[in-house]
Amino acid sequence: MTDHHKTNIMTLTRYVLEQQRQHPDATGDLSIAMNAVQVGCKFVEACVRKARLINLVGLAGNTNVQGEDQKKLDVLSNEMFVNALIASGKFSFMVSEEVDDIVVVPEELRGKYCITFDPLDGSSNIDAGVNVGTIFGIWRLPSGSKATVDEILVPGSEIIAGGYCMYGSSCNLVLTFGCSRVEGFTLDPALGEFILTHPNIRVPSRGKIYSVNEGNSMVADVHRTLLYGGVFAYPSDRKSRSGKLRILYESFPMAFITEQAGGKATTGSQRVLDLVPKHIHDRCPIFLGGVDDISDVEAAFASNSNWLDGSQL
DSSP states (O other): OHHHHHHSOOBHHHHHHHHHHTOTTOOSHHHHHHHHHHHHHHHHHHHHHTTTTTTOOSEEEEEOTTSOEEEHHHHHHHHHHHHHHHHHTOEEEEEETTOSSOEEOOGGGOOSEEEEEEEEETGGGGGGTOOEEEEEEEEEOTTGGGOOGGGSSOOGGGEEEEEEEEESSSEEEEEEOSTTOOEEEEEETTTTEEEEEEOSOOOOSSOSOEEEGGGSOHHHHHHHHHHHOOEEEEOOOSSOTTOSEEIIIIIHHHHHHHHHTTOEEEOSSSBGGGOOOSSTTOEEOEEEEOHHHHHHHHHHHHTOGGGTTSTTO
């Protein structure tokens, strides 16, 4: 029995295929789409691990749409994801933190999904050896491969898959397709496969840790919050009255993951997944974590309405 347990491993690919089998009407398109995401994550993990050795640290000489200096690894990670996702033939549009406009896939390679992603969250910390990560969300386009760009700006509640991959002492990929389940996988370098190590992650309703994203590493802070509870906060302030984190490729996927793990995500005044962005790079404040902790945050905002515009922070 013990030997069987050691050899009967649940890889990410196997997990996605088993989820597909549970839905007889599934076409397999989402499985192929997730395989492309998985390839991108493995590539970025390999580059992050040896970034200093092959001179991928430092600036690329450009700024992204956010006005932030692009790191060499930002650019490389973005190119890898874009190429892998286009090659899958399952996406019509992509929204990336590193690209000003919507990435429109050539017509002959279009599919029924849109993906939004931050290819390398926290890249300013690479030189310091701090965890960085990739964040992604997937939406089904109502018009499929014939969709127009107008179908991208929808409420977060329409997201069908969300996840992140954290690159640090180990490489962890956390994923949800909804159905109130969040699964955590760890990359086994020897096999080159993500292995299920954290099944059915649930956020404790109360925690003892809070994180305010002044360290610019959302993935690491949210990962800890999912496992141990507490509050992750990136509020609006005098400098960023609308908040700092981008709605489509940071706030929506992380809010979706948190809710599916039994937690809550709010702007302080409303559910994050009820937001409807007006532009692909719109921002919002966000507080996410255990149900009881976030309820306390909402109660605090309700009694201090002047907090909402960040003028008091």
